[in-house]
Amino acid sequence: MTAKKGNDSIVEVSKLSASYGGTLVLENVHFQVEPSLKIGILGPNGGGKTTLFRVLLGELAPLRGTVIVHGSCGYVPQTERSRLDYPVSALDVALMGTLTRIPWWRRPRRAERLQALDALGKVGMKELADEQFGELSGGQRQRVLIARALVQDAQLLLLDEPFSGLDSSSAKRLSLLLDQLAAEGRSILIATHDVEQARAWDLVLCLNRHQIAFGDPSKTLTRSVIQATYGGEIVAFSEGASEQAHLILPPHHHDTS
Amino acid sequence: MLAERYLNVIGDSQEAWRIIVDPWTGGIMQRALAEATLLSVVGGLLGCWIVLYEVSYSAESLSHALFPGLVIAVLVGFPLVLGAGIGVTVAALLIAIFSRSLGIGRDTAVAVVISAMFGAGIVLALSPRSPPGIQGLLFGDILGVSDLDLLLAAGLAAVTLLALRLLHRQLLVVGFDRMSARSVGGNPRLVDTALLVLVALATLIAIQGLGSLLIVAVLVGPAATARLFTRRIVPMMVVAVLVAFTASVSGLYLSYYVGTAGGASVAGCIVVLYLLVLVGNSIVRRLLKVRNLGGPVNFRSSETAQPPIQRRTL
Numbered sequence: 001m002t003a004k005k006g007n008d009s010i011v012e013v014s015k016l017s018a019s020y021g022g023t024l025v026l027e028n029v030h031f032q033v034e035p036s037l038k039i040g041i042l043g044p045n046g047g048g049k050t051t052l053f054r055v056l057l058g059e060l061a062p063l064r065g066t067v068i069v070h071g072s073c074g075y076v077p078q079t080e081r082s083r084l085d086y087p088v089s090a091l092d093v094a095l096m097g098t099l100t101r102i103p104w105w106r107r108p109r110r111a112e113r114l115q116a117l118d119a120l121g122k123v124g125m126k127e128l129a130d131e132q133f134g135e136l137s138g139g140q141r142q143r144v145l146i147a148r149a150l151v152q153d154a155q156l157l158l159l160d161e162p163f164s165g166l167d168s169s170s171a172k173r174l175s176l177l178l179d180q181l182a183a184e185g186r187s188i189l190i191a192t193h194d195v196e197q198a199r200a201w202d203l204v205l206c207l208n209r210h211q212i213a214f215g216d217p218s219k220t221l222t223r224s225v226i227q228a229t230y231g232g233e234i235v236a237f238s239e240g241a242s243e244q245a246h247l248i249l250p251p252h253h254h255d256t257s
Numbered sequence: 258m259l260a261e262r263y264l265n266v267i268g269d270s271q272e273a274w275r276i277i278v279d280p281w282t283g284g285i286m287q288r289a290l291a292e293a294t295l296l297s298v299v300g301g302l303l304g305c306w307i308v309l310y311e312v313s314y315s316a317e318s319l320s321h322a323l324f325p326g327l328v329i330a331v332l333v334g335f336p337l338v339l340g341a342g343i344g345v346t347v348a349a350l351l352i353a354i355f356s357r358s359l360g361i362g363r364d365t366a367v368a369v370v371i372s373a374m375f376g377a378g379i380v381l382a383l384s385p386r387s388p389p390g391i392q393g394l395l396f397g398d399i400l401g402v403s404d405l406d407l408l409l410a411a412g413l414a415a416v417t418l419l420a421l422r423l424l425h426r427q428l429l430v431v432g433f434d435r436m437s438a439r440s441v442g443g444n445p446r447l448v449d450t451a452l453l454v455l456v457a458l459a460t461l462i463a464i465q466g467l468g469s470l471l472i473v474a475v476l477v478g479p480a481a482t483a484r485l486f487t488r489r490i491v492p493m494m495v496v497a498v499l500v501a502f503t504a505s506v507s508g509l510y511l512s513y514y515v516g517t518a519g520g521a522s523v524a525g526c527i528v529v530l531y532l533l534v535l536v537g538n539s540i541v542r543r544l545l546k547v548r549n550l551g552g553p554v555n556f557r558s559s560e561t562a563q564p565p566i567q568r569r570t571l
Binding site: 054057058085089092093096099154 | 422423424426427429430432433436437439440441442443484487488489490493
């Protein structure tokens with residue numbers, strides 16, 4: 001688990017545009033990420049969060065611009081809608097992270113199994129290593145997928161709405177785990193709808209088909225930026241004498257673009 | 258009296274033994290059993306991926322799309338493998354052309370191309386001028402398998418098994434989550450192509466026994482049965498092969514003693530076995546559920562809470 005040193009960036013995205021053959025779903029995205037950072041990716045449904053992930057994962061080729069990811073990139077998808085009857089254990093899923101490491105036709109050996117068990121231990125899932133993946137809770141499945149990313153020694157982790165559907169204790173546990181991973185030098189991109197939560201992270205990237213803003217949340221997340229990000233979906237009302245206004249976002253559906 | 262009963266038992270057991278062994282004394286049934294074994298192993302193993310990738314319908318379409326290629330190969334005297342390869346390529350090209358240029362959508366294009374090709378193959382196969390026996394490609398003729406057919410099928414089966422072994426982890430990773438597959442070293446395109454080629458090979462192995470119409474039974478049935486009560490991929494594969502083999506042997510017995518068509522009997526037994534397991538499985542589950550009532554609270558329920566209310570402060 002090697003930490004990147006100095007200011008070498010982990011991701012460099014410049015002037016990225018992407019589409020699925022028709023209209024552009026992501027335009028002119030430009031940012032770079034140094035090690036040990038947690039970056040919130042904010043945006044409405046169809047705003048391009050998942051599309052950005054697909055490009056970073058190498059699953060979708062950029063239409064224009066360049067994307068450079070130094071090191072391996074791990075993905076922690078939402079698992080609520082995936083096929084939970086897939087016949088694998090938590091350990092099997094963690095072991096999938098060894099595919100990049102060993103030739104793909106070779107079976108994982110003892111060393112790889114121990115490594116996968118270690119990673120499961122790190123995310124607090126070692127005792128449930130032999131459980132069916134699909135029978136774990138949402139939070140537990142997420143941690144198993146994080147273990148898979150650790151086995152693959154991903155320097156960049158992409159998490160898709162990781163906190164939605166978690167109760168407060170699971171959410172707290174996930175937060176601590178993400179802090180720990182960032183401290184090791186990994187950078188973490190977190191797609192989220194929760195503007196409030198994103199304020200606590202190092203950077204935010206606001207997307208609504210194009211890049212609205214990128215930077216330190218305390219300076220970036222102004223009312224106008226949030227409005228530009230979420231468009232007309234936003235509802236604001238002021239709260240008494242406070243200067244602050246509460247914003248309510250409509251209940252979201254998951255971003256499938 | 259005791260001795261008499263004892264002799265009766267011996268007589269009965271000898272009779273039972275004769276019923277069991279009798280079918281396998283002739284070369285025809287021996288070759289049929291060998292063919293059934295090959296298609297059980299290939300169908301059971303490959304079927305697991307077909308079921309897990311949810312491409313059962315595509316597998317059936319593909320086995321139909323090959324059909325005219327096979328008929329032409331027989332008519333012209335080419336090897337069947339070549340005919341199958343050409344059949345698959347032509348079908349894939351036609352589907353690509355129809356769905357792109359005519360703008361009728363992929364789904365419709367597949368349906369049009371497959372039924373057109375299958376229809377063309379049947380016209381060729383059933384024309385009065387076609388040599389007798391070509392109809393076997395349609396319904397199979399497991400009792401008419403020659404040594405050469407068996408040798409070819411065994412060779413193809415060996416290739417298929419080797420490919421499945423080498424691609425096992427790739428298949429597992431891509432099937433688990435396609436979107437993240439590439440990031441962990443998976444190759445969805447390789448896996449998709451490999452599955453296409455392997456289904457074509459399995460079709461060649463099984464066509465002699467089951468025919469183009471019934472191949473899908475051995476490619477889907479045993480794996481679907483195994484999936485009902487296994488929770489890991491390797492046990493699922495073992496069970497699928499055992500199910501396919503059991504059904505094949507039962508089908509051959511049925512065919513021998515009742516005189517039903519060999520391939521159809523095997524396919525029928527696969528379906529019957531699936532239904533038996535399905536019913537048995539749901540009964541067992543219901544019983545287990547009743548027993549678990551009032552048991553300890555499942556640890557999993559604690560973490561599945563309602564999503565938080567979307568409330569933001571600015």
